[in-house]
Amino acid sequence: MSATIHCPYCNAGQVVGDFDNYAPFYVNCQECSRRYIVEPVRHGVVVYRDGDAPCCSDPECRATEMAGSGQE
Numbered sequence: 908m909s910a911t912i913h914c915p916y917c918n919a920g921q922v923v924g925d926f927d928n929y930a931p932f933y934v935n936c937q938e939c940s941r942r943y944i945v946e947p948v949r950h951g952v953v954v955y956r957d958g959d960a961p962c963c964s965d966p967e968c969r970a971t972e973m974a975g976s977g978q979e
Contacts, residue, residue, distance in 0.1 A: 915956045916941045925953075931964045933957070 910923025912934070918936035923945055926932065931946035943957040946964045955964060962968040 910947075910952050912945055912952055912954055914939060914941070915943050915954050918950065931960070931966050933966060 909922060909926075911920055911922050913920050914936040917936060917939040919936055921934065921937055923934055926947050929947050931944050933942050935942050938945050942957045944957060944960045944965060946953045946955070946960070947971060953964070960968075
């Protein structure tokens with residue numbers, strides 16, 4: 908699955924793809940070089956600024972929380 912997304916900082920469009928599950932991931936904007944989060948959802952994707960996503964949608968926070976609970 909792939910999608911065209913827009914950077915939440917500069918609104919530059921970018922195609923992201925090769926995601927087969929619903930795990931959120933980071934994207935580095937090709938225009939402004941800032942990092943943001945893309946989370947695949949049932950009917951598309953949700954885009955968050957880095958630091959604005961809830962813990963379950965932030966890849967680093969999610970990994971920390973799941974490691975602490977013994978689940979992976």
